[in-house]
Amino acid sequence: MTDIRRKPRHRRRRTAVAVGVPLALTAAGTFAYGTDLGLFGADAQASASAATAAPAWATATADGFASVDALGQKGTYGGRDGKTVTVKTLADLEKYATAAEPYVIVVAATINMNPVGKEIKVASDKTIVGSGTSGQIVGGGFFLGTGVHNVIIRNLTIRDAYQGIWNDKDHDFDAIQMDGAHHVWIDHNDLRHMADGLIDVRKDSTNITVSWNKLSDNNKTFGIGWTTNVVTDITIHHNWFRETEQRNPSTDNAAHAHLYNNFLEDAAGTTIKSSYGNYSRGRTKMVLENSYFQGMNNPVTRDSTAAIVQKGNTFVATSGRNESGGTAFDPKTFYTYSLDKTTDVPALLKAGVGPRSNIGTAATATTKAAAATTLTVAADGSGQYRTVQAAVNAVPANNPSRVVISVKPGTYREVVKVPSNKPHVTIQGSGASRKDTVIVYGNAAGMTKPDGSGTYGTPGSATLSVQSDDSQVRNLTVTNDFDESKHQDIANQAVALLTQADRIVLDGVIVNGDQDTLELETAAKDKLGRVYISNSYITGNVDFIFGRATVVVDKSVITLKKRWNGTSAGYVTAPSTPANRKGILINRSAITGDVTAGSFFLGRNWHPGGDTTVDPQATVRDTTLSAAIKSTPWTDMGGFSWKDDRFAEYRNTGAGAGTASTNRPHLTDTQATGQEVADWLGDWTPSA
Numbered sequence: 001m002t003d004i005r006r007k008p009r010h011r012r013r014r015t016a017v018a019v020g021v022p023l024a025l026t027a028a029g030t031f032a033y034g035t036d037l038g039l040f041g042a043d044a045q046a047s048a049s050a051a052t053a054a055p056a057w058a059t060a061t062a063d064g065f066a067s068v069d070a071l072g073q074k075g076t077y078g079g080r081d082g083k084t085v086t087v088k089t090l091a092d093l094e095k096y097a098t099a100a101e102p103y104v105i106v107v108a109a110t111i112n113m114n115p116v117g118k119e120i121k122v123a124s125d126k127t128i129v130g131s132g133t134s135g136q137i138v139g140g141g142f143f144l145g146t147g148v149h150n151v152i153i154r155n156l157t158i159r160d161a162y163q164g165i166w167n168d169k170d171h172d173f174d175a176i177q178m179d180g181a182h183h184v185w186i187d188h189n190d191l192r193h194m195a196d197g198l199i200d201v202r203k204d205s206t207n208i209t210v211s212w213n214k215l216s217d218n219n220k221t222f223g224i225g226w227t228t229n230v231v232t233d234i235t236i237h238h239n240w241f242r243e244t245e246q247r248n249p250s251t252d253n254a255a256h257a258h259l260y261n262n263f264l265e266d267a268a269g270t271t272i273k274s275s276y277g278n279y280s281r282g283r284t285k286m287v288l289e290n291s292y293f294q295g296m297n298n299p300v301t302r303d304s305t306a307a308i309v310q311k312g313n314t315f316v317a318t319s320g321r322n323e324s325g326g327t328a329f330d331p332k333t334f335y336t337y338s339l340d341k342t343t344d345v346p347a348l349l350k351a352g353v354g355p356r357s358n359i360g361t362a363a364t365a366t367t368k369a370a371a372a373t374t375l376t377v378a379a380d381g382s383g384q385y386r387t388v389q390a391a392v393n394a395v396p397a398n399n400p401s402r403v404v405i406s407v408k409p410g411t412y413r414e415v416v417k418v419p420s421n422k423p424h425v426t427i428q429g430s431g432a433s434r435k436d437t438v439i440v441y442g443n444a445a446g447m448t449k450p451d452g453s454g455t456y457g458t459p460g461s462a463t464l465s466v467q468s469d470d471s472q473v474r475n476l477t478v479t480n481d482f483d484e485s486k487h488q489d490i491a492n493q494a495v496a497l498l499t500q501a502d503r504i505v506l507d508g509v510i511v512n513g514d515q516d517t518l519e520l521e522t523a524a525k526d527k528l529g530r531v532y533i534s535n536s537y538i539t540g541n542v543d544f545i546f547g548r549a550t551v552v553v554d555k556s557v558i559t560l561k562k563r564w565n566g567t568s569a570g571y572v573t574a575p576s577t578p579a580n581r582k583g584i585l586i587n588r589s590a591i592t593g594d595v596t597a598g599s600f601f602l603g604r605n606w607h608p609g610g611d612t613t614v615d616p617q618a619t620v621r622d623t624t625l626s627a628a629i630k631s632t633p634w635t636d637m638g639g640f641s642w643k644d645d646r647f648a649e650y651r652n653t654g655a656g657a658g659t660a661s662t663n664r665p666h667l668t669d670t671q672a673t674g675q676e677v678a679d680w681l682g683d684w685t686p687s688a
Contacts, residue, residue, distance in 0.1 A: 055685045056678045057129060057359045058084055058104045062152070062185035064209035064235025064258065067673055068334055071149070071207070075673050076183040078127030078152030079104040086131070090114060097122045097142070106131050106360050107156060113140025117161055117173035117195065124148050130155040130189075131360040140173065141194070146180030146203070155359040157190040158198075166219050166245075171195040178205040186210045190354040192217045197247070201234060202226040206255075208234040214353045216242040217272070225252025230283050237261050237337070240349040243272040248296075253282035258331045260289040261340050263349045266296050268317075273297065276321070280306040285328040287311070292345040293318050300324065314342045336671050338580045338615075358683045373401070376430075378408040388416045388427060388439060397421045404428060407476060409436035415443070420467040420501065420523065427464075429476030434508050437476040439464055444482040445516075446490025455491070458516055462498035467523070472505040473497070479512040484564035495519045499531050499549065505686050506533040514561060517544035520551045525578060532686045539593075543574035546606060548614070550582040552680045553589055560593030560600050560628050568596035568628070573603030574637065575616040582680045583617025583646065591656070592626040602633035605645040610638065617646035619675050621667070629656030632663045650675070 061067065062076035069075060082102030087093045088109035096103045102125035118140040122128070128142070129135070129152070136157040144151055153176060161173035173195035176186060180203045191198040191213060198215045201208055201224045215221050221244040224232060232254040241248045241264045248264055251257045259278060266274040276298040280286040283305055290312040293299040298320035302308045307326025315322060331337065340348055375391045376383035383406075385391040391405045402424040409431035416439060418425050429437030443461040448454070459465070464478045482494035493516040497506070500521045511518050517540035522529030529549040538545060539559040545551070562568050572591060577583035584603075591602075602625075605616040618634075633656075634647045649657075650667040660666035667675060 056681055056683055057154070058127065059678060060152070060154075061673060061676075061678075062183075062187075062209045063337065063674055064211065064237065064335060065207050065233040065256065066183055066185045066209035066235065068207055068233070068670055070233075071182050073149050073183045073207070075670075076150055076152065076185045076207070076209070078102075078150060078185070079125055080127065082125065087111075093128075094120050097126060097128060099123060102126065104129065107135035107137070108360075109134060110136040110138060112138045113161075116140065117171060119143035119174065119177060121145060122148060122151055125150045127152040127154070128156070129153075129360040130157070130355050132357045133157075133355045135355070135360060137175075141175040141177070143174075144176075144178045144181035144184060144205075148178075148181040149183045151181070151183070152185045152187070153189065154185070154187045155189065155355045157355060159190070159192045159194070161194045163195045165195075168195050168219075174198070174200050176200070177202065178208070179203045181205045183207045184209075187212055188354060188356055188359060189213045191215050194218060196220060197223050198244075199223075199249075201232065204229050204231040206232045206234070208232070210234070210236045210239060212238045212349075212353050214240045214242065215244055216240075217244075219245045221245070221247045222249035223247045223252075224249050224254055224257070225281065227253060228282075229253065230255050232257070233334075234258070235331075235335075238340075238349060238353065239263075240353045241265065241277075243267060243270060244274065245272055246275045247279070248274070248277045250276075250279040251281060251284045251286060254284040254286070256329055256331075256334070257284055257286040258289075259286065259291060260337070261342075261345055261348075262291045263294070263345050264291065264296050264299065265294045265346075268295060276301050278308075280308045282306060285326070287328045287331055288313060288324075290339045290342040290345065292316075292342055294346070298322075302326070312339070312342050314345075334670075336674060340580055356683070374404045374406055376406050376408065377412075379410040379412060380408075383408055387414050388412055389414055392416060392418050392422065392425065395422045395425060399424060402426060406430045407437050407439075411438045411440060413440055415441050415463060417465040418468050418471055420469075423468045424470045425466075425468060426472040426474060427476070428472070428474040431475070434475050434510050435477055438479060439476065440479040440481055442480060442482040443494065444480075444487065444490060445493040446487075458493040458495060459498055459500075459519060459521070461493060461516075462495040462519065464496070465498040465500070466504060467500045469501045470503045471501065472507065473509055474505070475508045477510040477512065479510075480514075480517070481512075482514075484514055488564075500529065502527070502529050503684050503686070504529075504531040506531065506536055508535045509533075510537045510539075512539050513544060514540055514564065515542040515544065516540075516546060518546070520545070520547040520549035520584075522549055528581070530681055530684055532681065541570035543571050543604070543606070545572060545584060546574035546576070548576045548578055548581075550577075550680055551584045552677050553584070553586045554677060555587075556589045558586070558589060558591045560591065560595045560626075562595055568599035570599070571601045571604050571635070573618045574606040575603065575618050576606040576608050576611075576614050577617045577646070579613060579615040581617075584619070585675065585677070585680050586618070586620045586623055587677060588622045590624040590626075591620075591629065592624075593628055595628045597627040597655075598630050600628045601630055601635045602649075603647060604635045604637040605640050605642045605647070607638055607640045615645055616642075619646075619648050619650065619667070620652060621650035621672065621675065623652050624654040625652050625656030627655035631658050633658075634664075648675075
């Protein structure tokens with residue numbers, strides 16, 4: 001990171017799950033937030049050691065128009081508030097899908113509809129989700145009638161009601177049909193080979209989102225309308241239409257139809273020929289963005305009474321009508337979203353649509369081990385190893401299950417590195433307090449390495465580096481005690497703790513430093529790296545929570561420190577988030593410190609080396625801000641305007657909180673539903 005006195009100048013550039021998921025992350029329930037310093041008291045401690053929460057897929061919420069509050073419904077979250085049940089028979093699926101109470105229904109087998117064409121009448125407040133890739137519905141589907149609302153259908157294969165007649169006029173056998181339903185999310189399904197539609201959104205159904213599905217081998221694929229009313233609001237994004245003849249979709253009299261990042265493919269040399277792609281009919285207003293059309297006939301068509309606004313679409317080997325015109329709407333007045341590059345869409349969707357193995361299963365991406373191996377460290381020789389690094393070295397490469405390195409109370413002056421080929425490592429202090437066990441060192445970016453091969457650089461200065469997936473640090477203190485006042489002649493970025501991996505838990509820790517205390521990166525720029533920090537204390541002054549990882553700082557205390565010369569000035573965050581990724585989320589925390597009022601920014605936008613492709617993001621929500629925070633809490637870095645990136649607050653309190661303005665953006669209630677902990681963590685549920 002660059003010190004505030006050494007900001008390089010670059011040209012300015014231009015760019016844009018479950019609500020309140022409780023996560024049981026405190027090991028053995030003994031390191032709850034406030035145990036040492038008593039900040040939030042007994043209630044917070046009890047909350048932190050609650051029972052293991054439901055996995056993220058069971059509490060996930062919709063994006064797009066399904067996330068918009070309307071018709072008395074606040075977003076779409078399905079059966080989140082009910083029990084989770086697993087079904088393997090038609091009778092059980094129908095029993096729970098039609099029940100009055102909410103359910104998360106996990107389909108864990110292939111279920112054959114009897115009779116063929118049967119459509120189960122789904123009731124409100126349901127999540128129906130396939131278990132990995134094993135949940136399949138054959139020969140029928142689901143029907144959502146008038147008034148049915150708050151339904152999620154995810155991760156299923158629904159197929160093969162086809163009756164042998166391609167343009168079938170006699171059978172209405174759909175995969176998913178809606179007649180007057182609202183707030184429905186259809187996500188990550190494989191829909192194919194039905195007697196009528198794969199998806200029919202009919203008769204004023206509204207607040208619908210259809211995302212990350214594969215729709216294939218079908219004639220009348222996806223119809224929207226069947227009414228003269230102009231009511232339907234629908235978002236259709238990241239879907240792969242392959243070998244589908246018509247209705248891709250056909251959108252009739254939709255008030256707002258937002259289609260983006262879809263891939264429509266008519267493969268050469270097959271018997272199925274597309275007659276048209278996206279069709280805006282009647283009085284529809286359609287926005288069509290960053291979609292990719294391959295080999296389609298009449299890829300985009302509209303009626304003279306309808307509107308289509310096209311932005312950033314790509315057409316390869318298409319023919320016939322490709323139309324736009326009229327005035328539509330700005331989707332961002334309804335909800336937030338991010339566009340993937342159009343050129344990336346085919347590969348992205350081929351890899352990402354349809355059922356996923358980590359949705360609907362008891363195990364998430366975190367490797368589950370029957371029992372953890374424990375290695376003990378004690379500086380006095382009473383353990384198996386005297387140093388933490390020696391214990392790390394003893395972990396076998398590519399270890400398949402968790403290894404706990406239990407570190408006895410004491411001060412360990414050493415540099416510790418957990419390499420990428422040693423996943424599932426937990427470094428945990430065994431004392432009663434996180435202050436009892438301390439790992440400390442004092443390297444800085446500008447210091448010369450002992451072998452004379454150059455300077456450490458910012459990442460190389462870290463006291464503790466975690467480069468392996470699914471690893472944890474618990475109940476200890478990590479400090480970089482580099483003395484800036486004695487070394488103003490060198491770059492003084494000095495990292496205490498560095499992560500460069502995915503699914504990292506930092507729980508019940510203290511991370512101490514000055515500039516660049518906590519660096520949160522990924523293994524590579526194109527890799528995902530998620531970090532969940534809870535019940536912890538982080539101290540620093542300049543850019544001291546920074547990097548490109550997807551980070552949640554939850555129920556923690558962020559302490560602002562004066563600089564080496566006694567002045568108060570600094571920045572809490574400096575995200576360098578890749579575009580279309582989540583950045584830094586500070587949630588349910590407190591930002592405080594013995595510094596001058598109005599002297600600290602919440603953050604600034606880091607574009608490493610002038611990188612114009614990044615889109616830094618930081619959100620601070622439901623957090624207490626001391627008077628130290630400036631009334632204009634975000635600022636520019638390196639010649640890039642923070643207003644071109646993603647910075648926001650929501651429901652903060654305290655002397656440092658302020659009202660919304662152009663210089664202090666706040667999320668709306670609707671936007672905030674898409675910036676919760678589970679939205680950051682995705683399919684990963686951190687566990688002890």
